[in-house]
Amino acid sequence: MKKTLKQTLFKKIKEHRPRTKRLLEEYGDVVVDQVTISQIIGGMRGLKSLVTDISYLDPEEGIRYRGFTLEEVIEGLPKPKGADMPYVEGLFYLLLTGDFPNQEEVMQVVDEFSKRRIVPRYVYEVIDSFPCCSHPMTIFSTAILTLSRESVFNRQYHAGLNKKEYWDATYEDSLNLLAKLPEIASYIYNKLYRQGPRIQSNPNLDMGANFAHMMGVAKPYDDVSRLHFIIHSDHESGNVSAHTGHLVASSLSDIYLSISAMINGLAGPLHGLANQEVLRWLHEVMDKMDNRIPTKEEMTQFVWDTLNSGQVIPGFGHAVLRKTDPRYMLQREFSLKHLPEDPIFKYADMLYQVVPDILMEHGKAKNPWPNVDAQSGVIQWHYGVTEYDFYTVLFGIGRSIGICANVIWDRALGYPLERPKSITTDMLEKIAGIKKMVETEEKTTL
Numbered sequence: 001m002k003k004t005l006k007q008t009l010f011k012k013i014k015e016h017r018p019r020t021k022r023l024l025e026e027y028g029d030v031v032v033d034q035v036t037i038s039q040i041i042g043g044m045r046g047l048k049s050l051v052t053d054i055s056y057l058d059p060e061e062g063i064r065y066r067g068f069t070l071e072e073v074i075e076g077l078p079k080p081k082g083a084d085m086p087y088v089e090g091l092f093y094l095l096l097t098g099d100f101p102n103q104e105e106v107m108q109v110v111d112e113f114s115k116r117r118i119v120p121r122y123v124y125e126v127i128d129s130f131p132c133c134s135h136p137m138t139i140f141s142t143a144i145l146t147l148s149r150e151s152v153f154n155r156q157y158h159a160g161l162n163k164k165e166y167w168d169a170t171y172e173d174s175l176n177l178l179a180k181l182p183e184i185a186s187y188i189y190n191k192l193y194r195q196g197p198r199i200q201s202n203p204n205l206d207m208g209a210n211f212a213h214m215m216g217v218a219k220p221y222d223d224v225s226r227l228h229f230i231i232h233s234d235h236e237s238g239n240v241s242a243h244t245g246h247l248v249a250s251s252l253s254d255i256y257l258s259i260s261a262m263i264n265g266l267a268g269p270l271h272g273l274a275n276q277e278v279l280r281w282l283h284e285v286m287d288k289m290d291n292r293i294p295t296k297e298e299m300t301q302f303v304w305d306t307l308n309s310g311q312v313i314p315g316f317g318h319a320v321l322r323k324t325d326p327r328y329m330l331q332r333e334f335s336l337k338h339l340p341e342d343p344i345f346k347y348a349d350m351l352y353q354v355v356p357d358i359l360m361e362h363g364k365a366k367n368p369w370p371n372v373d374a375q376s377g378v379i380q381w382h383y384g385v386t387e388y389d390f391y392t393v394l395f396g397i398g399r400s401i402g403i404c405a406n407v408i409w410d411r412a413l414g415y416p417l418e419r420p421k422s423i424t425t426d427m428l429e430k431i432a433g434i435k436k437m438v439e440t441e442e443k444t445t446l
């Protein structure tokens, strides 16, 4: 009998624990980085102060999951029969263990997800009770929060759980939650935008196919969903959603509280919400153009108008990346294959041609190239999911997979409560030697 994911994971955890222990006990004083005033005031950019083995973001290359590029991940993971994109459940296996699962191993995870997918009725009641015009991310976050009462971790913790077992209960919570996310998200979608009867899930389908089925969207939306969830799952630890998930979980809040919190971070326009902002912005342009494809000059003018009115161009720039996001490129390749003639794709592609040069001339953004959000909504739109307020929920399903994997490992390795130190502006001025200079200046003036 093949080992289960949980058994394989436990073996990896036991192998890894001594590495963390040795680093802490024997090399704890080794200096990794130093911090500047601009990093302290400027959102800690580039400060090496977190650890994760699930993924690493190279500024010049883009994301690698467990050391593998996205192309290698998509190539190496098992795929459902007839699909171009792999099982999302297989990605979860890879993120947790660092190993590509074989067909039998991935099917065990598919089966686990299927068994845990039923959402308690009270969650639907909470969703139904939301006032109209609530943003789907607010509803999604609340629905997840509501599930906290199911937490295995909470139950076991209050009964007296050994620290070494924290990861196990968190693993159970994570699977229970991840399996339910497509059900919750598609319910929110149907409630907000379709008002028809809910499409029941099909326990024989994998996560991507089941989501497409519940959304009521035909093939290849199953592959679109798999691709979307896989490429959005992790982007190392420092981005707002990943960091929030880790931070909240570090106080031993359960996975539901942690994932709900990370969803709230993802809902900001500088982070995950940028994917809906791209579509909103493109539609403003389309309206102004009476749906005609603008010339390069016209599009250039729209971009400058947005910049000159003090707004950012959504879908461009990145806090870490310094080249075109490989997640953008993968989606562009998909679009070139499946929807090259779609007008929205043509609009988005024109942005790709004009925005980088403009941002360079504008001279502010450190990275003028497109990020993941510049393309993801275009694909959704093409397949009929045109309610762009919903796009960040899709991002949230994917991102939850990576954060759950991270939190399970955080607990397995006993990472403590996160608690950096803050100082005051007075103290910073003192460190910079500014206060003394200002006092001297004042005396001179007097």
Ligand code: AMX
Binding pocket: 239, 269, 270, 271, 272, 274, 307, 311, 312, 313, 314, 315, 316, 317, 318, 319, 320, 364, 365, 366, 367, 371, 372, 373
């Ligand atoms: N359009 C206009 N100005 C931009 C810009 C863009 N796309 N990207 C960066 N800038 C500006 C910043 O606002 C900042 O201006 P300021 O000095 O007046 O404050 C300046 O360029 C320097 O910023 P930076 O160091 O290059 O970026 P950052 O690390 O501060 O921010 C990000 C990164 C993503 C928030 C920023 O590039 C941005 O706002 N992009 C548009 C929104 C977006 O696409 N977000 C999604 C990112 C990916 C994700 O998380 N899903």
